[in-house]
Amino acid sequence: MTFVKTHDIADLNSGLVGKDVVLCGWIEDLRKMGKMTFITLRDVTGISQIIVKGELNENLGEINRQSVASVSGTLQETKARDFDFEVKAQKIEILGKAVHPLPVDPIGRLESNIDTRLNHRALDMRNQKTASIFKMRHHVLQILRQTLAEKKFIEITTPKIIGSASEGGANLFSLEYFGKTAYLAQSPQLYKEQMTIGLERVFEISNFYRAENSHTGRHLTEFTSVDIEAAFMDYDDVMDVLESLVIKVYESVAQNCKKEQETIGHTVNIPKAPFERITYSKCIEELQEAGQKVEIGDDLLDSHLRIIGERHPGFYFLTDWPIKLKPFYIREKDEDATLSRSFDLQYGYLELSSGGMRLHNPEMIKSRLGEQGLDPAQFADHLKAFDWGMPPHSGWGMGLDRLMTTLIGIDNVREVVLYPRDPDRLGP
Ligand code: AMO
Numbered sequence: 001m002t003f004v005k006t007h008d009i010a011d012l013n014s015g016l017v018g019k020d021v022v023l024c025g026w027i028e029d030l031r032k033m034g035k036m037t038f039i040t041l042r043d044v045t046g047i048s049q050i051i052v053k054g055e056l057n058e059n060l061g062e063i064n065r066q067s068v069a070s071v072s073g074t075l076q077e078t079k080a081r082d083f084d085f086e087v088k089a090q091k092i093e094i095l096g097k098a099v100h101p102l103p104v105d106p107i108g109r110l111e112s113n114i115d116t117r118l119n120h121r122a123l124d125m126r127n128q129k130t131a132s133i134f135k136m137r138h139h140v141l142q143i144l145r146q147t148l149a150e151k152k153f154i155e156i157t158t159p160k161i162i163g164s165a166s167e168g169g170a171n172l173f174s175l176e177y178f179g180k181t182a183y184l185a186q187s188p189q190l191y192k193e194q195m196t197i198g199l200e201r202v203f204e205i206s207n208f209y210r211a212e213n214s215h216t217g218r219h220l221t222e223f224t225s226v227d228i229e230a231a232f233m234d235y236d237d238v239m240d241v242l243e244s245l246v247i248k249v250y251e252s253v254a255q256n257c258k259k260e261q262e263t264i265g266h267t268v269n270i271p272k273a274p275f276e277r278i279t280y281s282k283c284i285e286e287l288q289e290a291g292q293k294v295e296i297g298d299d300l301l302d303s304h305l306r307i308i309g310e311r312h313p314g315f316y317f318l319t320d321w322p323i324k325l326k327p328f329y330i331r332e333k334d335e336d337a338t339l340s341r342s343f344d345l346q347y348g349y350l351e352l353s354s355g356g357m358r359l360h361n362p363e364m365i366k367s368r369l370g371e372q373g374l375d376p377a378q379f380a381d382h383l384k385a386f387d388w389g390m391p392p393h394s395g396w397g398m399g400l401d402r403l404m405t406t407l408i409g410i411d412n413v414r415e416v417v418l419y420p421r422d423p424d425r426l427g428p
Contacts, residue, residue, distance in 0.1 A: 005070070010045035012085050016075045023048060023087060024070045024095070026126060028107065030063060039063075039089075041071060044131070049078060049086040056089055066098035066106060066126070114414060119428065121419060132260035133416055136253060137404055139260075143252045144205060144226055144400075147245055153203040153228055158191035160206070164378045166190050167327060171210045173221075184209035187397055189329065190382040192229035193358055196393045197385060200231040205400065213423050217412040218350060218402055222421040226403075229395035235341040235357045238394040239317055242345055242353060243275050246315065246403070253407055266409035275345070276316040283308055283318055297322050302349070309349030319343040328368040331357045345398065347406045355396025362386035 005024040012021070025043035037057050039050040050071050052060060063069070070093045078086040103119070104112040106126035117124040124130045145155065161182050165172055166189045173184040188204050195202045204227045212219055230238060247270065253261075254268045261267055278286075283304075287294045290307050294300075300308075300318075308318075323332050323340040333339045342356030359365050362383050366376040376383065404416035414420040419428060 005043075008045040009041070009043050009048045012048065012075060014085075017077060017085065019075055020072065020090075021075050021087060022070060022072045023050075024068070026068050026098075026106075027063060027065050030065060039071075039092075041069065041087075042126075047083070049080055049083045050089050050092075051086050052089045052092065056092065060092070063092075063094065064098050064100055066100075066102060067094050068096040068098075069094050114412065118414060118420065118425070121428065128263050129265075132257075132263040133404070133408055134418070136257050136260045136264075136407065137400075137416060139253060139257055140249055140400070140404065140407070141205065143249055144245065147248045148203045148228065151201070151241060153201045153230070154199050156188075156192070156195055156199070156202045156204050157206060158185070158188040158204060160185045160208070164381075165374075168372065168374055171212050173209050173211045186210055187225060188227050189327075189397075190379070192227055192395060193329065193393060194382065194385045196229050196231040197388055197390055200391070201228070202230075203228045215423065217414075218399075218405075220401065220413055220417065220420055220422050223413070224400040224417075225397050226400050227395065227397045229393055231391035231393045233394045234392075235319075235343060235355065235394050238355055238396055239277070239319075239343055239345075242355070242396055242398065243273055243315075246345070246352075247271060247273055249403070250407070264408050266407075268407055271315050275314075276312060277319050277343075278308075278312065278316055279320045280318060280322065280339075281320070286311060297324070299325050305346070305349040305351070309346065312346070313348050315352075316346050317343045318346055326356065328365065328372050328374060329358050331359045341394075343396075345396075347402075350402060350406070350411070351399075352402050352406070353396050353398035355394065357392070357394040360386065360390045360392050362390075 004022055006022045009023060023041055025041045027039055028042045028047060029040040031038045035057065037052040037060060039052065041048050041050050071087060071089050072091040073087040073089040075085050076088055080086065102123060104117055104123055106123055108127045108129060162185050163182060165183060167186040171186060174181050185208055187208050192202055192204060206225065207222050208225050209222055211221065228238065228241065250268055250270045254270055281296060284294055284296055287304050287307060292304060294304060320339050321342045323338055326340045326342050330340045330342050333341055340356060344351050345353040365383065369376045369379060401413040401416050405411055405413055
């Protein structure tokens with residue numbers, strides 16, 4: 001077998017002309033022209049033309065498109081317009097046959113619907129548009145980690161199997177755990193807050209779980225969350241962190257993922273700082289002006305956010321929500337205890353992130369738990385840490401999958417998640 005790959009296709013260069021190379025990849029196209037066969041070979045980095053002549057061509061036999069092959073040959077200049085070089089093949093070995101008909105067309109000439117693509121996701125990854133989305137997601141993950149580390153946040157990994165709710169009782173998946181009931185974590189909320197007592201600034205990028213029976217383009221039962229928590233910061237400070245992080249991601253993708261944007265067919269427009277900050281009460285006024293029957297204290301429905309989103313396209317913060325609409329750990333405003341030091345980051349109608357300043361007085365937390373019908377005893381382990389010198393702290397959680405949809409201009413999170421999980425999809 002000659003599958004020792006000597007070069008990725010993108011690494012072929014004029015210095016290698018006349019030298020022997022071994023390329024490995026998938027046969028994207030194959031044209032038999034009498035005494036010659038032209039093969040297009042693709043690997044994850046690019047495509048190359050392979051010329052097959054003479055005895056090798058006569059004995060080529062049956063080669064299926066999309067089979068995986070290793071090609072040994074000599075690199076040479078080419079007259080072909082679409083390629084920089086070509087390889088004159090000396091040996092072609094099929095390493096794995098593709099059995100036709102394939103369930104989806106990886107070239108994308110025949111479009112398949114999203115369910116068919118998701119059911120055959122590995123093959124869908126050979127479609128250049130899909131591959132570009134995941135190359136871009138890889139880049140976004142790198143830039144998030146790098147930027148947060150530069151801002152002196154320490155990466156943590158919190159447990160996903162937990163003994164009690166982190167966000168309150170709703171939307172929890174439970175599982176049998178050696179005779180006890182355990183839950184899948186909805187967020188790292190309690191752990192990230194606790195970590196501020198020693199590490200000050202922490203972040204986590206992990207999957208979390210919501211037993212939400214939602215059938216929309218923005219809800220999954222397993223999603224990737226980017227979370228931060230920072231001691232000695234107020235909610236304005238962590239909004240600044242979020243704003244600069246989002247801009248950094250956009251700048252970096254615009255600059256470093258040009259090929260991916262072209263293949264996806266969507267150009268990333270870098271948003272300008274500062275993002276507009278609209279208070280919840282201003283938002284209610286705008287909705288009333290637009291003829292909506294909403295009052296201060298009402299939660300904002302999807303239909304409301306669509307109206308606000310049309311008036312404020314792009315990124316903006318919705319701040320100072322009524323305390324009763326926010327989780328038990330969010331702190332009230334000093335000047336008006338009915339309002340909270342909280343925010344959502346919106347992209348048009350889409351909620352990308354929510355966060356705020358936290359309560360750090362354990363008695364206040366217990367009383368808020370009670371008000372929200374939660375049992376403080378269930379949170380005893382968490383509340384202990386508040387007697388060990390808990391600093392004032394703030395943070396946020398951002399849905400990575402939702403952020404990705406804004407970068408690729410497609411409003412279905414299933415496009416940006418390898419194997420999405422929703423109420424109707426548990427496999428593959
Ligand atoms: P929240 O519940 O608002 O806040 O979640 C934060 C962000 O996570 C994303 N998200 C989801 N994405 C896809 N599918 C879902 N089912 C889903 N649920 C949430 C959204 C959302 O804005 N602990 C707080 C954050 C904090 O205060 O630090 C929290 O979890 O983009």
